Amino acid sequence: MAEIKFYCTDPVPLELHKVRIVQKLDLVPVERRVRAMAEAGFNTFLLQNRDIYLDMLTDSGVNAMSDRQLAAMMVADDSYAGSATFTRLTDKLREIFGTEYFLPAHQGRAAENILAMSFVQPGSIIPMNYHFTTTKAHITRLGGQVEELISPQGVELTSSCPFKGNFDLDRLERLMADKGRRIPFVRIEAGTNLIGGQPLSLGNILAVADIVHRYGSLVVLDASLLQDNLYFIKTREEAARDLSVRQITRKIADAMDIIYFSARKLGFARGGGIALHDRALYERMRELVPMFEGFLTYGGMSVREMEAMTVGLEETMDMDVISQGPLFIRYMTEELEKLGVPVVTPAGGLGCHLDASRFLPHVRQEEYPAGALAAAAYIAGGIRGMERGTVSEQREADGSEHLASVELLRLALPRRVFTLSQVRYAVDRIKWLYDNRDLVGGLRFVQEPSSLRFFFGRMEAVSDWPDRLAQAFRRDFGDSL
Numbered sequence: 001m002a003e004i005k006f007y008c009t010d011p012v013p014l015e016l017h018k019v020r021i022v023q024k025l026d027l028v029p030v031e032r033r034v035r036a037m038a039e040a041g042f043n044t045f046l047l048q049n050r051d052i053y054l055d056m057l058t059d060s061g062v063n064a065m066s067d068r069q070l071a072a073m074m075v076a077d078d079s080y081a082g083s084a085t086f087t088r089l090t091d092k093l094r095e096i097f098g099t100e101y102f103l104p105a106h107q108g109r110a111a112e113n114i115l116a117m118s119f120v121q122p123g124s125i126i127p128m129n130y131h132f133t134t135t136k137a138h139i140t141r142l143g144g145q146v147e148e149l150i151s152p153q154g155v156e157l158t159s160s161c162p163f164k165g166n167f168d169l170d171r172l173e174r175l176m177a178d179k180g181r182r183i184p185f186v187r188i189e190a191g192t193n194l195i196g197g198q199p200l201s202l203g204n205i206l207a208v209a210d211i212v213h214r215y216g217s218l219v220v221l222d223a224s225l226l227q228d229n230l231y232f233i234k235t236r237e238e239a240a241r242d243l244s245v246r247q248i249t250r251k252i253a254d255a256m257d258i259i260y261f262s263a264r265k266l267g268f269a270r271g272g273g274i275a276l277h278d279r280a281l282y283e284r285m286r287e288l289v290p291m292f293e294g295f296l297t298y299g300g301m302s303v304r305e306m307e308a309m310t311v312g313l314e315e316t317m318d319m320d321v322i323s324q325g326p327l328f329i330r331y332m333t334e335e336l337e338k339l340g341v342p343v344v345t346p347a348g349g350l351g352c353h354l355d356a357s358r359f360l361p362h363v364r365q366e367e368y369p370a371g372a373l374a375a376a377a378y379i380a381g382g383i384r385g386m387e388r389g390t391v392s393e394q395r396e397a398d399g400s401e402h403l404a405s406v407e408l409l410r411l412a413l414p415r416r417v418f419t420l421s422q423v424r425y426a427v428d429r430i431k432w433l434y435d436n437r438d439l440v441g442g443l444r445f446v447q448e449p450s451s452l453r454f455f456f457g458r459m460e461a462v463s464d465w466p467d468r469l470a471q472a473f474r475r476d477f478g479d480s481l
């Protein structure tokens with residue numbers, strides 16, 4: 001997607017693709033939306049698709065595929081062992097990352113499981129710029145602990161800092177010096193998910209690798225959101241302006257010991273895996289693949305998806321492809337900002353992020369403002385977002401609530417899926433909700449699983465606020481959907 005100038009209006013992001021397959025959507029009446037939200041226990045994960053108009057829950061496994069990806073799926077080599085599809089995928093990773101070895105896994109968290117089982121033991125410390133839900137769950141399950149070293153700007157929700165995902169290098173140096181022996185690896189998360197898809201700079205990534213290697217630990221890249229991060233390095237980092245996306249990718253990969261990813265994100269398909277340079281590291285993890293995932297040449301993935309991933313990885317090297325997400329997200333974020341709606345700035349990757357703490361300042365953190373905003377956005381517009389705040393945390397060992405450092409509602413923009421008019425509709429309904437924010441109240445748990453509670457937990461509204469919100473909708477929109 002290029003930034004094309006317009007003759008008589010301000011430019012809008014212009015697609016360099018056309019749509020050839022579509023899926024019909026429904027927009028159900030607001031009264032049904034209130035009921036559907038209650039049936040889903042005020043948890044957007046538990047909504048049924050038939051009740052959803054814009055599914056902005058995630059980009060995971062729901063990005064639009066290209067014609068070339070679909071064509072490649074037809075030539076997949078379906079065999080249990082020795083599949084040519086696996087060789088093609090490994091070759092593509094070698095070409096892009098320069099990695100010799102590849103361990104396939106059925107998705108990103110499965111790669112995290114293998115990594116954690118190979119390196120984490122009770123007392124281990126795993127530093128990272130910021131945690132991701134499944135990563136932290138695997139590390140803590142094995143008795144390790146996560147240490148977040150995000151730079152102070154990372155959790156400032158409104159900022160002009162171009163690389164809010166950066167590590168605080170001084171803290172990393174001190175931690176490595178004090179506790180290096182308990183640190184088997186440091187994890188770098190590209191396109192830092194939970195703070196709004198915020199990138200790290202190439203300079204910061206390379207500096208982290210230098211520090212960690214000086215202390216003899218390993219550097220692991222979670223490359224799930226690398227494609228957005230590559231776009232931001234290319235467009236925001238002076239020192240990288242003259243490098244191609246391929247060259248930036250290679251510089252990053254050369255400095256890593258292990259690269260793992262969710263191919264539901266990176267490569268626009270479904271699957272995952274671990275790419276490595278070193279044979280000894282590869283052998284250390286290898287036996288866990290057939291035990292938990294599947295034989296070494298498919299690792300729980302369908303070979304069709306592996307073929308699509310191979311093509312998707314190649315397409316990730318193309319700025320016209322990887323710019324679509326960030327440019328649409330920037331458009332949505334800036335339109336909301338113009339209307340005074342509190343959003344995370346600068347716009348990152350993955351989706352547009354609303355700052356629930358400023359959107360709903362009257363809802364206490366113990367009553368889950370980001371969860372309440374997710375429910376309200378669904379009622380206001382049939383828009384399904386994802387809570388990324390305290391509901392997505394897990395309780396402390398003593399059962400007390402772990403209040404998140406940021407309360408966000410993520411409205412993901414899966415790549416090439418939504419049109420600009422759908423984005424404008426979402427902006428319109430969010431603005432309406434903001435003007436009626438006083439009507440929105442909090443939530444409380446009625447069923448709370450002990451881990452990853454945001455997936456299955458059920459909540460209820462603390463008052464009849466959902467009905468009052470629906471009445472306000474009817475008052476303002478008449479019998480419109």
Ligand SMILES: Cc1ncc(COP(=O)(O)O)c(C=O)c1O
Nearest residue numbers: 107108109132193222224262264
């Ligand atoms: C940064 C990051 N790491 C890991 C994962 C886990 O990947 P998966 O959903 O494929 O298990 C995700 C998924 O959203 C992610 O965003």
